[in-house]
Amino acid sequence: MLTLEENFSQHVIDDPMYISDEKMTTFIIVVDILLLGLFSVTGIISNIINMIIFVKQVLKDSMTVGLFSLAFTDFSIAALELTFSCTYLASVICPWSSVDFWALNNITLTWSICALYLTSCWITAIISLERCFCVVYPFSVRQIFTRGRCVLLIIVVYTLHISAVLPVYLVEKMEWLSFDFQANNGSVTSIQQRWIYSIAFSESTQELDIIMDITAGLFLFILPQLIVLVCSVWMAIALKLSSTVRARKDGDDNAALKSSTNYSNLTRQEKKLIKMVLFVDVLQLACNFPRITVIIYYHVVFPGLDMALVRNFSSVLWTCALVINTISCFSNSLGYYFLNSLYRNMFRNLF
Numbered sequence: 056m057l058t059l060e061e062n063f064s065q066h067v068i069d070d071p072m073y074i075s076d077e078k079m080t081t082f083i084i085v086v087d088i089l090l091l092g093l094f095s096v097t098g099i100i101s102n103i104i105n106m107i108i109f110v111k112q113v114l115k116d117s118m119t120v121g122l123f124s125l126a127f128t129d130f131s132i133a134a135l136e137l138t139f140s141c142t143y144l145a146s147v148i149c150p151w152s153s154v155d156f157w158a159l160n161n162i163t164l165t166w167s168i169c170a171l172y173l174t175s176c177w178i179t180a181i182i183s184l185e186r187c188f189c190v191v192y193p194f195s196v197r198q199i200f201t202r203g204r205c206v207l208l209i210i211v212v213y214t215l216h217i218s219a220v221l222p223v224y225l226v227e228k229m230e231w232l233s234f235d236f237q238a239n240n241g242s243v244t245s246i247q248q249r250w251i252y253s254i255a256f257s258e259s260t261q262e263l264d265i266i267m268d269i270t271a272g273l274f275l276f277i278l279p280q281l282i283v284l285v286c287s288v289w290m291a292i293a294l295k296l297s298s299t300v301r302a303r304k305d306g307d308d309n310a311a312l313k314s315s316t317n318y319s320n321l322t323r324q325e326k327k328l329i330k331m332v333l334f335v336d337v338l339q340l341a342c343n344f345p346r347i348t349v350i351i352y353y354h355v356v357f358p359g360l361d362m363a364l365v366r367n368f369s370s371v372l373w374t375c376a377l378v379i380n381t382i383s384c385f386s387n388s389l390g391y392y393f394l395n396s397l398y399r400n401m402f403r404n405l406f
Contacts (some may be wrong), residue, residue, distance in 0.1 A: 074367035082371060083143050091378050092140035098133030098384035102126045105388055108401045117205035121182045124209045128175045129384040135168050136381055155229075155253035161370060162227050162254055165377070166267075170220045172380060173275050177212045179339060180279035180286075181205070187286040191293045219267075219275065226263050229254050276347065280339060334390040342383040346376040 105126035112119045146156035188196040391398040
């Protein structure tokens with residue numbers, strides 16, 4: 056049976072990755088509870104508003120279906136992250152609880168959030184791909200991206216990413232474990248045994264974490280970012296070329312001037328479309344960069360690092376990445392509001 060001494064025998068105070076429990080408690084209160092909780096509540100409210108607005112559009116086409124699915128997914132992420140904050144609040148209020156809140160959050164809830172966040176990234180990639188086809192293949196986009204196909208594709212995306220994290224719950228099970236604690240009763244020090252609902256870290260759990268980080272954390276995570284980036288560049292080039300051809304067909308004597316770098320032939324609607332896609336692209340890349348950096352840190356810079364032995368340090372890194380990811384869950388609403396007049400009008404009619 057594992058004991059605390061066996062789990063943390065290699066954890067020494069002078070280790071640069073050591074973070075004391077006192078400092079970790081302060082970090083939990085400020086970041087995990089207050090900051091993440093605030094962002095989570097904002098994400099829940101903003102995405103409820105998004106879903107109401109998209110439902111009012113009757114989900115008439117694949118685009119509104121995709122946007123509604125994205126809002127629902129981001130709402131689910133924010134709800135789980137609020138649960139994450141509440142669980143840490145319980146750990147501060149009840150420090151001697153028999154439940155290991157660190158294991159509950161960083162294993163159970165974190166992987167659920169990861170699955171939904173991957174789903175959100177892929178839905179964003181699907182939306183960006185459809186917007187790109189609207190520009191590149193405007194006459195066939197309606198035949199390619201139908202409402203039924205969009206619903207089916209979103210169901211497939213959900214199924215794949217939920218299935219991808221199932222091995223974690225099959226291997227890293229929480230169970231009742233026996234731990235030995237030193238109890239000081241005046242001048243007498245005794246060893247007392249306590250049962251805590253936690254996870255027994257082993258070689259199999261560490262190997263599974265590495266596999267999941269590489270597959271779900273890198274491949275499934277980076278690929279949708281590349282799709283969004285390629286779609287943005289492709290659409291911008293296609294819009295620029297179509298505007299140049301349109302100017303020439305109009306017989307404008309100043310077509311050459313308008314095609315120069317100092318003048319744009321893009322219509323106002325086309326410019327908004329480019330800004331919308333670029334907004335989503337930059338937002339995702341900025342919010343996802345810290346998460347990718349943490350994964351590379353653990354598996355490239357310090358491969359084989361036992362996260363169980365530096366649990367406070369690991370929690371700080373992953374929580375910071377999680378907080379930044381949360382920003383993307385409600386920031387989409389800002390892009391919709393400032394770059395989509397229909398959304399803005401419907402939003403104002405709600406209040």
